[in-house]
Amino acid sequence: YRIELGEIENCLLKHEFIANAAVVDKTDARGKKILCAYYVSDDEDLSVEELKIFLGRHVPEYMIPNYFIELEEIPLTPNGKLDRKALPMPDMCAEDTYVAPTTETEKKLCAIWEEVLELDKVGIIDNFFDVGGNSLSATQLISKIRKEFNINIPLREIFGLSNVKEISRYIDENVKSEITFEDDNLVLLNQGTTVDKHLFLIHAGSGEVEGYMELSKILRSDFNYWGIKADRFDNYCPRNYKVEQVAERYIEKIKKIQQSGPYHIIGWCAGGTTAFEIVRQLEAMGEEVVFFTLINSLAPQKGFFEETSEFTVETEKTWAKHFIENGGFKLDIDLDSITDMKDVWSTLINYAYEKGIEEAVAAEARKFIPVPTTFIIPYFQTQDLKGLIYYLNVIRTYATARGLYIPSGKVKTQVYFIEATEHRITNKELWSSYCEKGLIFDETEGTHFSIFKPPYVSGLAEKIGKYFVVE
DSSP states (O other), X not given: OOOOHHHHHHHHHTSTTEXXXXXXXXXXXXXXXXXXXXXXXXXXXXXXXXXXXXXXXXXXXXXXXXXXXXXXXXXXXXXXXXXXXXXXXXXSSOGGGOOOOOSHXXXXXXXXXXXXXXXXXXXTTOOTTTTTOOHHHHXXXXXXXXXXXXXXXXXXXXXXXXXXXXXXXXXXXXXXXXXOOOOTTEEEEEOOSOSSXXXXXXXXXXXXXXXXXXXXXXXXXXXXXXXXXXXXXXXXXXXXXXXXXXXXXXXXXXXXXOSSSOEEEEEETHHHHHHHHXXXXXXXXXXXXXXXXXXXXXXXXXXXXXXXXXXXXXXXHHHHXXXXXXXXXXXXXXXXXXXXXXXXXXXXXXXXXXXXXHHXXXXXXXXXXXXXXXXXXXXXXXXXXXXXXXXXHHHHHHHHHHHTOOOSSOBOSOEEEEEETTBOOTTGGGGGGGBTTOEEEEEESXXXXXXXXXXXXXXXXXXXXXXXXXX
């Protein structure tokens, strides 16, 4: 099913202290779509954080509004319908709360924030998430901070510190990371109490890793938790990747942090396939893997996956035309003359923006993108056309790589498999045929996505904790 704005409203109205609510999409000063929730509360102490947690139990992360605005009453038109024009824009960066940077660190951080969030001015007490940031832009933020200050700020700290003043203090007090590197594929999700214990979490189909953050906060505190995220696609075009090649590349990343075993690895969804091949290759190198867990991941199986042929210029022309023709737009560009697959999507994007129809095309695209894919695309409902196309093709890339993959050998380490009770994996038993010791199966309450969010993530952490081996 597809969750619409009214569905979010209904979820909010289920909260015991919400008397009325309305959720609408608006366009901010930067031309980006944002979700705004307006509510009337019976409890003056009800916090925005509590509402976010409450909604997170019922809807995917991308459907949680960017802003929550409390009103005395929801404005209505004379005929009793919602008066959208009377709903105020969220106060994203109020002029009267602006505090200018004073130290060199604060000035550099403000410049980074302005670049990442595409804002003209950021003050040192502006909350990152109140001025337009989200979990995806937070990973971009820590990447740029690492390059500027040579320090690895855990993603968790961005959510906890949240403004320039506090992050500046953190940087000045920590000075330099124990482990320094230049690699955008590596995201330190949470820093442990030791420097030599690491657990690596392989990205799922979207290529992003922020979904692991809540889990990393409640697993063992002595470990450092590293997300391995996908390469950025520079031309929006899907890639003809092989799982074996991706795994080999990610092993190079892992060894930047930990040069030799014993290794600890987790793979979720499509990332489970990549993680399996990583373990297989590490073992072939003579390395030891002492902990490996698959979470809700389909087993490799010939003919099981829908899209299992390589991408060509013709496949991309077909997909690109859907974005225009399914929306009823007249296509006055000649996609048929394109001979290089890399040019198809960039041509479409340039065409849409030149014609000023990018928002309309994006709105129509949301209607025909396969429903399962809509749950994987981060912030699906508010992504612009470029974001929709980018994540659609990232997902297609790793789905096809998984569909073409059959392991060339078995893994030796004990493999654990944790399944979501509300999203069963139909071919999970097949994993056993690729493991010398078979699989140890377990399950945790929730859906494929909700198991990584409160309150279900605690159950997932408990299951993982049963098998977490340290040597």
